[in-house]
Amino acid sequence: MRRSSAFFALFFAAMLNLMILPAEKNDSSAAATPPMGWNSWDSYAETVSEADIRANAKWMAQHLKKFGWQYVVVDSGWYVTNHSVGTNAKEAEFRLDAYGRYMPATNSYPSAAGNAGFRPLADFVHSLGLKFGIHILRGLPKEAVRRDLPIAGASFHAAAAANTADTCPWNPFNYGLDASKPAAQGYYDSIAQLYAGWGVDFLKVDCIADHPYKGDEIRLIRQAIRKTGRPMVLSLSPGPTALDKADEVSKYAQMWRISDDVWDLWHSDTEFPSGVQNQFARAATWAPFSAPGHWPDADMLPIGRLEPAAGWGKPRATRLTRDEQRTLLTLWSIFRSPLIIGGNLTLCDHWTESLLTNPEVIAVDQHSTGNHAVLTTDKAAVWLARPSSGEGHYLAIFNLDATSHEFRYSWKELELTEGKYGLRDLRQRKDLGAFESLTVTLPPHASVLYQVSKPLR
Incomplete structure (x- = not known):
């Protein structure tokens, strides 16, 4: 050519x-x-x-x-x-x-x-x-x-x-x-x-x-x-x-x-x-x-x-x-x-x-949005997100350590306003009740995944 x-x-x-x-x-x-x-x-x-x-x-x-x-x-x-x-x-x-x-x-x-x-x-x-x-x-x-x-x-x-x-x-x-x-x-x-x-x-x-x-x-x-x-x-x-x-x-x-x-x-x-x-x-x-x-x-x-x-x-x-x-x-x-x-x-x-x-x-x-880590330490990680519907939050707490730990958080520490929140355990597919703060004990390398409802009046 x-x-x-x-x-x-x-x-x-x-x-x-x-x-x-x-x-x-x-x-x-x-x-x-x-x-x-x-x-x-x-x-x-x-x-x-x-x-x-x-x-x-x-x-x-x-x-x-x-x-x-x-x-x-x-x-x-x-x-x-x-x-x-x-x-x-x-x-x-x-x-x-x-x-x-x-x-x-x-x-x-x-x-x-x-x-x-x-x-x-x-x-x-x-x-x-x-x-x-x-x-x-x-x-x-x-x-x-x-x-x-x-x-x-x-x-x-x-x-x-x-x-x-x-x-x-x-x-x-x-x-x-x-x-x-x-x-x-x-x-x-x-x-x-x-x-x-x-x-x-x-x-x-x-x-x-x-x-x-x-x-x-x-x-x-x-x-x-x-x-x-x-x-x-x-x-x-x-x-x-x-x-x-x-x-x-x-x-x-x-x-x-x-x-x-x-x-x-x-x-x-x-x-x-x-x-x-x-x-x-x-x-x-x-x-x-x-x-x-x-x-x-x-x-x-x-x-x-x-x-x-x-x-x-x-x-x-x-x-x-x-x-x-x-x-x-x-x-x-x-x-x-x-x-x-x-x-x-x-x-x-x-x-x-x-x-x-x-x-x-x-x-x-x-179907979630706004997914991010709230905090990460040598022992724990906490993540927060919102359902795409905009109703409530998803909350995950992870024990990164090789021993069991009890984790205590105020809602404010988890980037939520103060008040009482309903918790649903998504793994167990079970409503747990309403709480003014969060306390959970996790075995080594374990985690929980919650849906957190709007504050209850």
Whole structure:
């Protein structure tokens, strides 16, 4: 193509993009409330199969859907054909299409044979009244660059999009994309169109919110999703997302991680990067940025049974005590984090199911406002919020210490006017009476969640 012709072709493409794209603004309708669902990583890691996804989706539809749980997300490794080599192994082999896009490995996802991709599995999930999601690593496959495969719907090839000096520090599969090159947008457009055709409702993009932060690629992905015309939740991982990026991620993504991976322990140790206690300070810092369409994400809920192939550590039942699991769900809810279950749903016991299906606790996560930490000490944290209806308050009190404590507060200390208030225990779904102050004794790492009524005259 002559230089002038190439210039006018690129100019026309750029103007076309401007005409078809609405103003840069996050689509709040894709996540008007914090997304609720299940992700395969904590229990299956990269070994998850189509049979596993179908079984967990069925369980969600039967037991959780009526309480608001709806997303079923296939995490990392769905395109790897030789899982036996281990997670993120350099020897991993992949299934790609002719345009350098990952395709589901048919030995794990038999319905993806031919060019079907994830469409049959997504159709199954949708038939249950649920929504379907997948995980990807930012960038494009190194194999696509090595073979310089064409980019679907564009005049470019893979090598023209890649930044070969940029590889995720903990996963060697992909090169990052050079956002200054038109081919980079072309590649993200091509995969977004593919996923929209499959019926994807939720896209988790990894190695993009930190390690390091990749704002240019986040913008490319958001533009690509917008062009498809299909609503998709864009979830950025892992964290910690830097606080000075809050305005930008709020503009382009529906949810983003505020920390690295949270696992089933109270406090981080040398093996596991983050535990429940680590999230209190982070949640307090990020709470002002929660709003319809953009949600700081405290990470998955590592509860229930994390097996047969836990994403970190050996297969196991969660190591969190029951009090710690209640505290986990209470903090996530009053912070309004997305609620994404990590445990194997097909092995879910009655107690765990009851934890996940309390409508009064879920309402705090889904329908509250003004959520914030009132106080945090080395022994306690107190959070306050208002129901979206504006009637009364939600109040959570947490014992952060390893011993039992009695906590005494005046209503004024809890940012409420003096007087007598009615208390309802949302976990027990029980009215407790009216009180002129608050006294509660909590075991180690335990918590309470109340609805506080208007002052009684």
